[in-house]
Amino acid sequence: MQFIHEKDAEADYIGPPHQRVIRHLAAPWNMGTKNLWMGTSSVDPGFTSNPHFHEDQEEIFYCISGRGRIRVDDEEAALEPGVVVYVPPGAVHQLINTEGTEILKVLSAVSPPFIPEKYRKDHLIK
DSSP states (O other), X not given: OOOOOGGGSOXXXXXXXXXXXXXXXXXXXXXXXXXXXXXXXXXXXXXXXXXBOOTTOEEEEEEEESOEEEEEXXXXXXXXXXXXXXXXXXXXXXXXXXXXXXXXXXXXXXXXXXXXXXXXXXXXXX
């Protein structure tokens, strides 16, 4: 069995204009997953993630805390705790926390899992 506590997971800290923290909870490089990446994204108040897409991967978002919005292609929906959103492969998506006063935190699962180089490029990580 392998386990990790979120606070101990590897994290990417992304600064403005898309300020957020992405934590890698389960990935091929830390848990040896074969078909899944799972992590959290915490978007600071007043910021958004960069709009991006994953050509061959589907993604599920589950809102843990905070409130905001999610944009998937030309649609936009409210995010609040308990909301689940499916993003099909190739759909441009973006997390939005421009109206909130607290951090918008979501759990996401991606399949097939991220490849580190492509993940970094898609999420504007240097």
